[in-house]
Amino acid sequence: MVKGSFSSSHPPLPPISEEDRLSWLRLLRSRRVGIATFYRLLQEYGTAADALRALPEIAREAGEKNYEVTSRGAAEAEIARGHRAQATLIALGEESYPGRLAAIADPPPLLWSVGPLTQTS
Numbered sequence: 001m002v003k004g005s006f007s008s009s010h011p012p013l014p015p016i017s018e019e020d021r022l023s024w025l026r027l028l029r030s031r032r033v034g035i036a037t038f039y040r041l042l043q044e045y046g047t048a049a050d051a052l053r054a055l056p057e058i059a060r061e062a063g064e065k066n067y068e069v070t071s072r073g074a075a076e077a078e079i080a081r082g083h084r085a086q087a088t089l090i091a092l093g094e095e096s097y098p099g100r101l102a103a104i105a106d107p108p109p110l111l112w113s114v115g116p117l118t119q120t121s
Contacts, residue, residue: 012042012109014093021110022075023048024091028109029070029078030055035106087112 015021027048028038033055041051052069059067082089090097092109096117101107 012093014091020048021091023052024110025075025078026070026072027051029075035108038109039106082112085114087114088117
């Protein structure tokens with residue numbers, strides 16, 4: 001794990017399965033979930049899947065009506081588009097995640113990369 005300046009006290013571990021990766025993407029793409037909120041939800045709920053289950057109630061308590069998280073289908077479609085573009089989805093904490101980017105405060109949890117992945121400090 002690359003150390004960085006995260007908004008939470010413990011940086012999240014990268015997704016360990018494709019299901020976890022899909023949950024990360026769904027959470028990050030859900031309405032009103034930015035990077036800082038993503039990390040806060042992971043810290044509070046432990047996993048993206050648990051945060052996704054809690055999010056509609058959180059939104060309701062914040063006055064949002066009819067809140068829906070990003071659908072599994074929408075996330076799968078984004079992944080399929082990425083694959084067609086020969087892009088790689090990289091999660092924070094994975095070896096191929098750029099070290100300098102990981103070192104900023106609240107680095108993007110996920111990013112798409114096109115082309116060869118080379119690590120520079």
